[in-house]
Amino acid sequence: MNNNLLKGTRVYLSGPMDFVGSRIIEKFLGWRSILSPILKALEITVLDPWNKPEVKGHKNYGQEGIIHSKQEYEKDFWTNNETRARFETEFWETVHIDLRMVDLSDFLITFVPTNIYSVGTVHEVVTARLQLKPVLMISPPIKYEFFPEIHCLPEETKKILKFYGLKQNPKGIPSQWYGNIVGGHYLFDGFGFEDLQFKSPTFYQDLIHKIIENNKPQETNKEDYTLWKKVKDWVEHYKPLQQLKGSILDHIKFKNSEESLLRKELEAPNEKKRRYFWYNSPYKSMRPMLYQLFKIASGYIPPRLQVVSHLDENGDLQYNSIEVVDDSWLLMSHEDL
Known part of the structure; x- marks a missing residue:
């Protein structure tokens, strides 16, 4: 079997759970459920x-129910x-x-969509970074066209919606x-x-x-193409x-009445029609984050670009970028400890 840099490591999946549309759908058909079988196939805990x-x-x-208790x-x-x-303590x-x-x-x-409020996610991300752990962050696009009921509204109404927090972010660019x-x-x-039908x-x-x-x-582009070939070969032989x-539905595990x-929930009209995540x-x-993950698992940790500044001969600030080793990935398999 090919070597896997991520084998035996542990990943925590951080993202909104509270202010989502349905906690039931979020738990069983959300991004964590879709992603987890891939991570487990990479032998990540x-x-x-x-x-x-x-x-x-x-x-x-600390167990959380899928039915809201607020x-x-x-x-x-x-x-x-x-x-x-009691709200605090419980x-x-x-x-x-x-x-x-x-x-x-x-x-x-x-996962940090800019249209969903989440405090715990920020807390977890900051905690991880204070521990110098890498955080792979996904910020998806937010467009009115994703919501037919909003997309058909007059442009003036859409402008007003921005003041209520319903703001588009077509490129998904996160907070700086x-x-x-x-x-x-x-x-x-x-x-x-x-862009794949996840129930397929x-x-x-x-x-x-x-x-x-x-x-x-x-x-x-010889350098990128050579790397891609190596990743492709690794994936095909892992x-x-x-x-x-299978589909996400084949990997769901239930407890009690879940x-x-x-x-x-699956009988609801919107969920019946849903094909895409x-x-x-x-x-x-x-x-895509998964291609980055495959690269790392296959043995290639991409360098990070570091921007450095200096003063030119006129005293003006200039910027240059250089590639540096990304030493955040201090990966130690728990099997080897």
Whole structure:
């Protein structure tokens, strides 16, 4: 079997869970569920906040349900100090275990759409970066055309919607704060599966092939083409990846009554019509995270571009960029410790 730099490492999957459209759909058909079989095929241990590990000596510690529990605070949240104190205390276990999983991870993959509010994601990303761990960040495009009910509105109405937080981000460019926190070389506009039907029975086979073929450079660019050939060869000979079959629906595992809850959600008209991951709107990622992950697994850690400044002879500030070794990937397999 080919060597795999990521074998035996741990990844934490960080992203919105609270203010999503449906926590049930997010858990079972969200990006974490789609991505996890690929990560496991790469022999990476997945730390998923939807499926928290059991804490020894503390039964059900920090476990989150897929049914929202905030309604119990609504009656007197702003008028009762005790309610707000309970609101804080009762979520501490979840915060604690999620940050502990960040501690245990070797790197993070995080999903940060600019239209979904999430505080925990920022907390986890900053914690990881303070520990000098690499964070692969996906920021997808946000367009009114993804939402037919909004897309058909008059332009004047769309302008007003911006003041209510419904703002387009067609290129998916994240906050520049994130650029400084995680580094521009770790920013991506998609996973690489956004233009594939994720419920298709051949989804994973199609995805692995497509990730490679969609990133094929021109043969005239010899350096990039040689690297691509190496990655392609590695993927084609890495058995666990080639053995990955089926759709996301074939890899779901349920607890208790979760299956019936998902079946009910799947009967909703919008979910019945959904074929594609991101608001049922296919798009081709210009910089897919999965290709970067395959490159690293195959043995190539891409250098990062560092911008340095200096004063020219006139005293004006000038900028130059140089490639430097990316030493964030201090990967040590837990099997070897």
